[in-house]
Amino acid sequence: MYAAVTVTPAQLPVTLLDVAVVRPVFLWGAPGIGKSALVRQFAATLGLDCVSLLGTQLAPEDLIGVPQIVAGRSRFCPPEHIAREAPYCLFLDELNAASPDVQKAFYSLILDRRIGSYELPPGSVVIGAGNRATDQALARPMASALVNRLVHIHLRASATDWLAWATEHGIHRWVIEYLTQRPDHLWSEPPKTEEPFSTPRSWHMLSDVLHSAGPDVGEDTAALLAYGTLTPAHAAAFRGYLKVARHAHDLNAIIKGDARWPADPAERDLLYFLAETFRARLVKELPADKRHASPGTRQFAFRAKTLLVELAEISLEIAQLVIAEEDKDRPLLPAWFLVEAARDMPRLVAARSGT
Numbered sequence: 001m002y003a004a005v006t007v008t009p010a011q012l013p014v015t016l017l018d019v020a021v022v023r024p025v026f027l028w029g030a031p032g033i034g035k036s037a038l039v040r041q042f043a044a045t046l047g048l049d050c051v052s053l054l055g056t057q058l059a060p061e062d063l064i065g066v067p068q069i070v071a072g073r074s075r076f077c078p079p080e081h082i083a084r085e086a087p088y089c090l091f092l093d094e095l096n097a098a099s100p101d102v103q104k105a106f107y108s109l110i111l112d113r114r115i116g117s118y119e120l121p122p123g124s125v126v127i128g129a130g131n132r133a134t135d136q137a138l139a140r141p142m143a144s145a146l147v148n149r150l151v152h153i154h155l156r157a158s159a160t161d162w163l164a165w166a167t168e169h170g171i172h173r174w175v176i177e178y179l180t181q182r183p184d185h186l187w188s189e190p191p192k193t194e195e196p197f198s199t200p201r202s203w204h205m206l207s208d209v210l211h212s213a214g215p216d217v218g219e220d221t222a223a224l225l226a227y228g229t230l231t232p233a234h235a236a237a238f239r240g241y242l243k244v245a246r247h248a249h250d251l252n253a254i255i256k257g258d259a260r261w262p263a264d265p266a267e268r269d270l271l272y273f274l275a276e277t278f279r280a281r282l283v284k285e286l287p288a289d290k291r292h293a294s295p296g297t298r299q300f301a302f303r304a305k306t307l308l309v310e311l312a313e314i315s316l317e318i319a320q321l322v323i324a325e326e327d328k329d330r331p332l333l334p335a336w337f338l339v340e341a342a343r344d345m346p347r348l349v350a351a352r353s354g355t
Helices: 012-019 035-045 100-111 159-168 173-181 200-213 219-227 232-246 251-256 265-285 295-314 316-322 335-353
Strands: 025-028 049-054 066-070 073-077 088-093 125-130 151-154
Touching: 012 025, 012 035, 012 151, 025 035, 035 049, 035 088, 035 125, 088 100, 100 125, 159 173, 159 200, 173 200, 173 232, 200 219, 219 232, 232 265, 251 265, 251 295, 265 295, 265 316, 295 316, 295 335
Parallel strands: 025 125, 025 151, 049 088, 088 125
Antiparallel strands: 066 073
């Protein structure tokens, strides 16, 4: 399903309030970004019970019920969790992962708000949700008849929204502090192989297990927990962050010249984290056009080139990662800075070597 326009978790309640009260909605989004929780919260704000049906665990008769003989005639009697008298929110989770027969059973419920002779009470809302085929998750093609019965809304992960939520819900401070520095690590695309990947849900899981392990959790244990919940690259960077949080290493001190890049081979994950954070700082503080750079920003850019030389002396590979070209997860550094770095690097190297 193509997404030309998306909404964040903070924007979703208002969108649903405008749409779901008049038309059935289908919420698209990657695994682990909070679709189900957001629907339940929305129902609660309306004062409605939320009845969740999981498409992958349903058979058609779970919806349309079974026939009974009434006055000499048969009629289908929907199950009691659907056939309610008071209005409610019917949440059809993983709807597009359901079998074609189950999807067909939803047609009249979604379009006509009825199953057999039972009709949803006035004030009820119907919301479906599911993953996209590109998410490496179970998803079946939706029949055009079903697609055309729904208003489609696409949800994206938002670090700003998630961090605001996290600070109010007891998320571990290491997780909050890390994602404040690296908001781009909140979510990663699901891999094609069977391995953990980063989502708001997996960061929440990491927070829970860190709380359970306690404040004195060992470095190896913390690394085990990170690699068990996050994308490997994010887990390595988080492990490096913990060394920053627990020891004297600090990027600000390195930029000011009060500390140096860690050179011990045993601290490579720390060096990688600091380098990635350094790149994120460059992306954030350097304008796209040098003419818009303040004197302080130009001084920072000059200092950055020196730091790149120092970093390359320790690890050329990691230094190259700082100035690497853009990919889908990493914005590009300003062209003027890259040109200046290429021009000035030989001179800076010569100055450091005393030649």
